Amino acid sequence: MPTDAPKTVLVADADGRGDRIKGDQPSDEAIRTLFGRQARRGYYDLLPTLGGLGSRSPIRRRMVAKLGLRAGDRVLDIACGAGLGFAALESVLGPGGEIVGVDFTPEMLARASRRIARRRWSNVRLVEADARTLPFEEGVFSAVCSTLAFGGSDWERLLHEALRVLSPGGRIAMIDATPLQGPWKLAESVLVAFERRVAAWEPPQPPIEQVVGELVDDANIEAALYGLWAIISGTKPSE
Numbered sequence: 001m002p003t004d005a006p007k008t009v010l011v012a013d014a015d016g017r018g019d020r021i022k023g024d025q026p027s028d029e030a031i032r033t034l035f036g037r038q039a040r041r042g043y044y045d046l047l048p049t050l051g052g053l054g055s056r057s058p059i060r061r062r063m064v065a066k067l068g069l070r071a072g073d074r075v076l077d078i079a080c081g082a083g084l085g086f087a088a089l090e091s092v093l094g095p096g097g098e099i100v101g102v103d104f105t106p107e108m109l110a111r112a113s114r115r116i117a118r119r120r121w122s123n124v125r126l127v128e129a130d131a132r133t134l135p136f137e138e139g140v141f142s143a144v145c146s147t148l149a150f151g152g153s154d155w156e157r158l159l160h161e162a163l164r165v166l167s168p169g170g171r172i173a174m175i176d177a178t179p180l181q182g183p184w185k186l187a188e189s190v191l192v193a194f195e196r197r198v199a200a201w202e203p204p205q206p207p208i209e210q211v212v213g214e215l216v217d218d219a220n221i222e223a224a225l226y227g228l229w230a231i232i233s234g235t236k237p238s239e
Helices: 028-041 046-050 058-065 086-093 106-119 155-165 182-199 208-215
Strands: 074-078 098-103 124-128 141-147 166-177 217-224 229-235
Touching (some): 058 166, 058 217, 058 229, 074 086, 074 155, 086 098, 086 106, 106 124, 155 166, 166 208, 208 217, 208 229
Parallel strands (some): 074 098, 098 124, 141 166
Antiparallel strands (some): 217 229
């Protein structure tokens, strides 16, 4: 099994409330402060659960199914946060596979580390890193996944990095928000404002499904939770 992923360096929780996210393109430090505060206060797990993306979410299981995983595969979970997606991956990979979770917020990785210890997973590795500059060689992962990682000004750069470390013929799948349709369209402005406030998420422009479709084979988008979320997937070309 490859071992090029460095061990996690965890930083002790800091005191203080921190600043709220301000502006359309918050700084990296503002985003770390936001998620660090959520992790310290212990309510981060609650927010995804309310949105249908908890650790036992069928949406997460559907995303994992699109990766076509086999026992022994090596999977990268981008912006893994507190590790809510690990259980769905672990249930398919088994102890012979490896999950590498990457996040740039130390407090989130601390919560993920405690989750790993509680579940006694021996095959989950955590890496503190910026997903826009992943510390891995090309093509070292069988599959790559993420949940709500692609909102922001640099999301295309992040996507190219995800595909760089994915092996040719490997699968990528992500859960993200897409423009609402039909009567749900009336609630879009409210939902975007909420996601901006609690997750520093901005609607990707151009639409993420459009860009993914230009970079991968077999691009597919599947609506989930009445169109609130979408599961976007595809295969990295072999050549």
